[in-house]
Amino acid sequence: MSTNSLGNDVPADANEHCPGPQSAGAGKAAGCAGCPNQEICSTQAQGPDPELSLVTERLQDIQHKILILSGKGGVGKSTFTAQLAFALASSDTDCDVGVVDIDICGPSVPLIMGCAGEQVHRSAAGWSPVYVQDNLAVMSIGFMLPNNNDGGDDESAAVIWRGPKKSGMIKQFLKDVDWPALDFLLFDTPPGTSDEHLAVVSLLKESGITGALIVTTPQEVALQDVRKEIDFCRKARVPILGVIENMAGFVCPSCHGHSQIFMPTTGGAQALCDDLGIPLLGSIPLDPRIGRACDFGSSFLDTCADSPAAQAYLAIIARIRQIVKQT
Structure with a gap:
């Protein structure tokens, strides 16, 4: 987000004369014509969100909130x-980790983390996240789809929602979920810079974002x-912790030869990080066993510790731990 002449925060993709999504003229002013956010701004409640303080209160015992992004x-x-x-939770049993899957239309975290088919339960304290292990909690719309709650088996049902509903x-994932005290809360986001990204940055404005990977x-x-x-990230004032280069070549498990699959x-x-002054946290080579681990919802680092990809993961995670200690 950036700030206009009135001191109001405006979305990164807003028109030049945006009055700000919280102003009385949001979505209706002359500067709103042609803006991709016009419909969202004109239908949402104006003024400061009264529930923002509830989000801040709910997340007050979470130390680091990290967005995982990709264009x-x-x-x-x-x-x-x-x-x-998996790595943060397994490396230290005293490290409590949460994952929020905010890819509303394509929730893949439940399958990848081995908790697909689980349900979210309500209590007086709010929604209870799904626990993969004692110190690893997950929240996703995937737990709330019809095939999980009414006994159906249509796992291909589409989530067709407009921006305000998403x-x-x-x-709700932030203010209504009974999150425990956590060392890390990771946000898995959809590709791009759209409604979900604007929403999570706005909701975390008061409680603070440690940074983005x-x-x-x-x-x-x-x-x-x-x-x-x-x-x-720069317009929204989200600190960038670093860049991870994934699928950086393929290491043959038999001969250990290295091949480039996606040519740089x-x-x-x-080169991108050098040009923009951002740290490159590491490069992870392809390993077919990563896909297998995702399909079965297991930790690749535990099952394939000898893989060059696993060693690259561990080196990157060590750098992330070092960086967040300094924030």
């Missing part, structure tokens, strides 16, 4: 989120969108 779909963002969560669900693959078609994601024609993530 391009299919770069392994959800996979990285899940493996990061934003409302994300708000940006996942990419080496080829230029992915890096092009990553540049947009970096621009979004413009220098890959390293």
